[in-house]
Amino acid sequence: MRFIRNEIQQPMHLVPPEQRNTAMYYLLVLGISILSIGVAGFFSAFFYAELIKAQWGMAYRQVQTYSLMVSAAGIALYVVAALFFKIPLRKTSFYKIRSILKNEPYDPPRKGDFTKAVYARLRDLDDKWALLSEVQPPDTDYVIPQVVVGPGGVYALHPIAENPTNKRFVDPGAELNKAGKNLQKELNHQVISMVILSTPKLATLYKDRFDPKVRVMNMREVFEHFNGRKNKFDEEARSELEAEVFGMIKGTAPER
Secondary structure: OEEEOOOOOOOEOOOOHHHOOOHHHHHHHHHHHHHHHHHHHHHHHHHOHHHHHHHHOOOHHHHHHHHHHHHHHHHHHHHHHHHHOOOOOOOOOHHHHHHHHOOOOEOOOOOOOOHHHHHHHHOOOOOOOEEEEEEOOOOOOOOEEEEEEEOOEEEEEEEEOOOOOOOOOOOOHHHHHHHHHHHHHHHOOOEEEEEEEOOHHHHHHHHHHOOOOOEEEEHHHHHHHHHOOOOOOOHHHHHHHHHHHHOOEOOOOOOO
């Protein structure tokens, strides 16, 4: 399966590749390195307290104090370089640092977005299948979280990880059903709307509490469902449908 994103949705490098040989980039790497040394020293001081006392006559807490000072210097250097590259300091994580050092696009998970989880389940499908996210059909304010287009049909998906019995649970079924019908009208082909819950138990609870007008499945069975679909479209029709859905993507840029 292919995961297709438009230009707005494409993850970006936090440090542009053409600026990786500049002095500010090396300052950023130096800051991370110094911070790593300080953190390692802080925790090592506790484990080697007796050896430090015997070798240098210092209490391990004194070494930890020095380590904190080293870490602070590393953080200061990183902050200066990060501000230069306009890298937000909030939500600084190991993944963000690793993306910078390995020159990888930064694509953090979004709260409430299960696109990556769906793709992980479906990625072994044939490449004639495509997964698109944030699709907004005409005449609707609702944005379909994921749309799957392939030789076996077009599907509008809304994954849910919440417990349907929770009092604060909001059923997306009605809006998904309406958006699916609008998408079907626009494509002039059948669109099957599906609410996907994370476990079979939650799927059963959802069916028991609500009267769903959409198909209900659990995450564990989605691959078998799509993999077993008979071909409805030839290659030309499938490509045209995929292009039409792509044009309806209401993309939001990944967080930095």
